[in-house]
Amino acid sequence: MKMITGVSKMCCDGVIQYLEKEKVSILIKDRHTCLDLNDSNMYVLKKGIVKVSLIMQDEREFNITYLQGPDVVSLYCDCLTQFRDCLPKIRIESEQAEFYCISKEKFYKRVNEDANLQNYVNTYYRNRLKLAITREQVMIMNSKAGGVCSWLYRLASLFGIQTQKGIFIDLQVTNEDIANFCGITTRNSVNRVIRGLKEKHVIQVKNNRIIVLDMDYLKQFTK
Numbered sequence: 001m002k003m004i005t006g007v008s009k010m011c012c013d014g015v016i017q018y019l020e021k022e023k024v025s026i027l028i029k030d031r032h033t034c035l036d037l038n039d040s041n042m043y044v045l046k047k048g049i050v051k052v053s054l055i056m057q058d059e060r061e062f063n064i065t066y067l068q069g070p071d072v073v074s075l076y077c078d079c080l081t082q083f084r085d086c087l088p089k090i091r092i093e094s095e096q097a098e099f100y101c102i103s104k105e106k107f108y109k110r111v112n113e114d115a116n117l118q119n120y121v122n123t124y125y126r127n128r129l130k131l132a133i134t135r136e137q138v139m140i141m142n143s144k145a146g147g148v149c150s151w152l153y154r155l156a157s158l159f160g161i162q163t164q165k166g167i168f169i170d171l172q173v174t175n176e177d178i179a180n181f182c183g184i185t186t187r188n189s190v191n192r193v194i195r196g197l198k199e200k201h202v203i204q205v206k207n208n209r210i211i212v213l214d215m216d217y218l219k220q221f222t223k
Contacts, residue, residue, distance in 0.1 A: 012070050014116050015044060019100045027099040035090040035099065037077065042107040043090075045069040048097025049159075049171065052076060053180070054086040062086075063180040066093065066158060066171070073099070075121065079128050093171060146221040147182040148193045152203065152210065153218035160212065165204070167212040174208075 026046065029035060035043060035050070045067060052064045052073075064080070067073060077088045111117045152169075160167040175190040184190055197203045202218065204211040212218065 024100045024102045029092045029097050042074045044100040045071045045073050046098040048094040051091045053089045145193045149218045149221040156212045169210045
């Protein structure tokens with residue numbers, strides 16, 4: 001089976017090499033537990049998949065994205081600081097996730113001494129902003145069904161594995177998750193979209209996993 005290449009994935013080998021050289025301790029978290037964020041620390045996802053969301057003042061949750069290791073989770077959370085009345089939430093979606101934890105002071109001291117790390121941090125912010133703008137444009141231009149289709153296409157690009165039947169999305173995603181990612185208020189709306197896609201033979205759902213049978217159909221909603 002061949003792994004599908006996802007959207008542009010920045011390499012942070014330099015960050016990982018530095019953390020390994022410094023013998024930074026590793027924090028291991030189990031599936032569906034949350035990472036306790038500390039403003040004085042930097043968290044780097046070494047292995048695993050996490051879901052990033054924002055908790056609103058009224059306690060509603062708005063899903064932002066999935067991150068797959070290696071990734072500097074704290075940099076992504078810093079990108080969300082514009083939402084001052086919301087709190088970022090990091091939930092583990094893989095069976096386990098491993099994080100490096102290092103003080104921000106020590107991390108940025110190293111960044112200031114290393115031109116490659118400076119470039120990585122600056123590029124990270126630019127690329128994440130570009131992805132956020134693109135996603136917002138897609139959601140605005142699409143209907144609810146189109147929004148769900150574009151998000152399924154992104155999931156297949158990030159986590160898809162080519163099989164004989166189609167592209168298997170190797171991540172358990174609920175209709176509630178999809179609704180929160182697409183800004184849809186009810187799961188029933190997502191249920192109708194998913195049912196319609198199954199009837200059109202665009203996707204199959206087996207054991208709470210999605211198999212994409214027609215990527216071209218989904219792709220048309222990403223433009």
